[in-house]
Amino acid sequence: MCFFAVAKNLVTYLTTVLHESNVDAARNVSTWIGSCFLTPVIGAFLADSYWGRYTTIAVFLSVYIIVSETTFLNLLYNGVRHFCKFSLTMCNISEKLSLCQGMLIMTSSAALPFFLPRSSDESGGVHPAAVYLGLYLVALGTGGIKPYAAALGADQFDGADPKERVAKGSFFNWYYFSINIGSLLASTLLVWVQDNIGWTVGFGIPTVLIGFGLAVFVAGGRIYRYKPLGRGGSPLARVFQVVVAATRNCRLELPDDSSALHENDRGEHTSQFTFFDKAAIVLPSSEKKGPWRLCTVSQVEELKTLLRMSPVWASLLIFFAVTGQMSSTLIEQGMAMDKRVGAFVVSPASLSTFDVISVLVWVPIYDAVLVPLARRVTGEDRGFTQLQRIGVGLALSAAGMAYAALIETRRLAAPASSMSIMWQAPCYFVLGAAEVFTSIGMLEFFYDQFPGSMKSLGSALALLAIAGGNYLNSVLLGAVASTTGWIADNLDQGHLDYFFWFMAGLSVLNLLQFVYCSTRYKSIDQL
CATH class of the missing domain: 1.20.1250.20 (MFS general substrate transporter like domains)
Incomplete structure (x- = not known):
């Protein structure tokens, strides 16, 4: 608040x-x-x-x-x-x-x-x-x-x-x-x-x-229950140490038996991104050792976790660029519409209330209705897997942009400022439902998939996706406005609907990329 x-x-x-x-x-x-x-x-x-x-x-x-x-x-x-x-x-x-x-x-x-x-x-x-x-x-x-x-x-x-x-x-x-x-x-x-x-x-x-x-x-x-602090200091420093150590040891041969790697006594080793396993090669006793030359297998696995999750993280950038329209282009669209609703004049910015209301409506529905129904079908304790939940939200975001494009096309064909601003409400409501699936699924996914020593960093990286999406939205708006003229000062002389279709198309491509990556993704428990 x-x-x-x-x-x-x-x-x-x-x-x-x-x-x-x-x-x-x-x-x-x-x-x-x-x-x-x-x-x-x-x-x-x-x-x-x-x-x-x-x-x-x-x-x-x-x-x-x-x-x-x-x-x-x-x-x-x-x-x-x-x-x-x-x-x-x-x-x-x-x-x-x-x-x-x-x-x-x-x-x-x-x-x-x-x-x-x-x-x-x-x-x-x-x-x-x-x-x-x-x-x-x-x-x-x-x-x-x-x-x-x-x-x-x-x-x-x-x-x-x-x-x-x-x-x-x-x-x-x-x-x-x-x-x-x-x-x-x-x-x-x-x-x-x-x-x-x-x-x-x-x-x-x-x-x-x-x-x-x-x-x-x-x-x-x-x-409260308290989780112990991670071993070895900053998780970011440990990740960089693995990159530096693996690069310095790039000419060394990995042992045939992974148990020979440094401190591989917890069964944590996975077979992906084997190049970084070189950071855990035990050096001859005569060579100088240090955290930037020799890392533990648990450190290597922390970096591998980041790499495995990076395609999912990248998919979130387009999603948050789409939700960023609620504070930019959708407000501009509302300013060009009829803001009178009965005896009241509705501010375009206040339409975001429908996004919030959607979240408040969908969270109880999701928790009390959708999860028990999905649990019977999927057998998952949570009803949907975290990646399935994120994917549903990505699809809804594409639908929200397509709806906004259709509304803008109809507005341009109507007499000036004659279309009611309340036609925007379903778009905000759909984007709010998308947040319930993707944003909450993202928080849960990043918390669960990171090792115990990196839980807070995982949550921070999830929020970093929001920052990245907003910055991406600024770049896209600037590029489109300067090259196409779709987003004009007078929207009646531009084609904001083309921009919304552009964002819907990006969202569909992003969804396909996410589906491909999520089907190949393996959690730490599956490796």
Whole structure:
């Protein structure tokens, strides 16, 4: 809810309060959203190597609490002392939180006079440096929470227990359901508060809620199940060590018996990507050994896991480029339609509410109806395999783009602005159903397939696919707009329907590539 309270209305804030141009505001929002889905890699490094998932979430939640101070300092000027007292109270949770939070509060309080402009009419009363400092604290905070809340939640289920294994599948459904409850509240209630009551209250509500969430999260600390940290430090460093060691040993011959490889005593060795097995060749005692020359078989298998999953990861880029249309071209399409619905005028951006509603409707249906029915047919505990679930979502995304293209073709043939914007609602609803299948399936797949030492990194890479898809969408929009003229300033003079057909065609090709790769994919249990 805190993240979406910023993201949903950020363009409005930058244009009306900071007085940025539409182009600059759109570019800055895109850059910020991309950063929010890149920072999980930083958090993964800390969670898997040093802090663990619990401490990482607690620390980054505390960063969220400070955001409203550092981003909107002038909005909270009258109440900053009270807010500092509240934040300092939260510092008693742990010594690490006290150090992190206390220093940030002291720094922001000391810098408050610098951030505030001398006159009330400068930049809408907000210094841009304070705003962007706070925005990128949000990006940092969300990067430490997004992948680890799911991973820590899944850690509470014993994969060896049949009942708990089924319950873990439901957990990912309801985890995503909860995210969309926050999104719905932010896009309706909080956006209305920001526009009609004020930014202070609009940003203050989620700030208080995230503080409450931190208190509840820490209160359960004694009853959580904790997975041990991975061996050998950073999982990213271990992966790079395998690449370097295999390259340095490229001229060596692999032993006929894989048991001769370094520390191959756990039965982990697989026969794929055998070149990287050279990183585990035991060197003569006279040669210098080190982590960049000799790696364990478990390290090699971590890299092999990444390589096996890379085609699935690549398939997700097109999917998230398609869902990215809900914040770009679909809104532009809605602006060219009749926005009157009865006595009301519907904002094009508010149509994304149908995407959220679709998720909230489909998660219970999937969990309570589809899974039991599919279980009888497939024999799978979860009803569908994770790859089957992702594939269904990819197909739905192609259908959503085809529907958008048909609507645009009909709009172009109709009199100007005479077609109701509500014709877009089914498109958002289909894309929401696609998210239930692909996005949730992706989270579960990346969690299950990565070894225990890389669970947080796996979740971070899943979110990195979202960032990659959004960046890909920006590239495609720019390339198509500059070479074809399909996306014109006046949509009546362009052919947005051709672009939607283009995205639908890419989605179909992507689905075929995914089907091919998924049929050849073998999990670690099958190798």
